[in-house]
Amino acid sequence: MGILIILVVFAAVLIMIVINAYNRLVTLRNRYQNAYAQIDVQLRRRYDLIPNLVETVKGYMKHERETLEAVIQARNSAMSASRQAAQAPGDPQAMAQLGAAEAALGGTLGKLFALSEAYPDLKAEKSMSELSEELRSTENRISFARQAFNDGVTLYNTQREVFPSSLIANTFNFQAAQLLDIATPEMQNAPQISF
Numbered sequence: 001m002g003i004l005i006i007l008v009v010f011a012a013v014l015i016m017i018v019i020n021a022y023n024r025l026v027t028l029r030n031r032y033q034n035a036y037a038q039i040d041v042q043l044r045r046r047y048d049l050i051p052n053l054v055e056t057v058k059g060y061m062k063h064e065r066e067t068l069e070a071v072i073q074a075r076n077s078a079m080s081a082s083r084q085a086a087q088a089p090g091d092p093q094a095m096a097q098l099g100a101a102e103a104a105l106g107g108t109l110g111k112l113f114a115l116s117e118a119y120p121d122l123k124a125e126k127s128m129s130e131l132s133e134e135l136r137s138t139e140n141r142i143s144f145a146r147q148a149f150n151d152g153v154t155l156y157n158t159q160r161e162v163f164p165s166s167l168i169a170n171t172f173n174f175q176a177a178q179l180l181d182i183a184t185p186e187m188q189n190a191p192q193i194s195f
Contacts, residue, residue: 090177
């Protein structure tokens with residue numbers, strides 16, 4: 001009778017450990033997915049600002065059509081990559097594509113702002129100044145959201161690698177999540193926008 005009680009208590013403790021580890025993994029996965037949702041909100045905000053920026057610049061930079069088209073194309077690619085990443089936050093391929101698309105967008109925006117320096121009337125335009133400030137603010141928000149996402153992914157990945165959670169993660173197919181890496185120096189800092 002005593003052995004049976006010990007076995008029942010041992011089984012109950014083991015079940016509680018499994019349930020606790022499983023629930024902790026689910027909680028951490030949901031946290032990093034929510035953190036990605038915050039990145040997605042800010043990326044959409046930036047994507048919505050870019051057409052307004054291009055329209056404002058277009059009147060002044062008539063000879064820079066290639067640059068304006070490159071910005072729109074990079075925006076569209078980044079939007080597509082963002083949609084894919086939103087469907088599978090933490091997926092290594094989706095995060096790599098998003099990182100590359102955001103780096104390309106940052107590069108084309110940087111080129112646009114560098115070219116716009118040659119147009120003093122554009123620098124004095126009120127709507128251009130307001131758009132620049134909105135983009136700067138959005139870039140900062142993206143940076144903070146990316147940090148929160150990467151922190152969430154790190155906690156999740158750590159939890160799925162430690163014992164006994166690693167056994168639960170493998171049993172219930174909790175895949176490793178990928179950080180949203182800063183692929184290029186352009187992504188490390190918010191674009192410098194000054195008018």
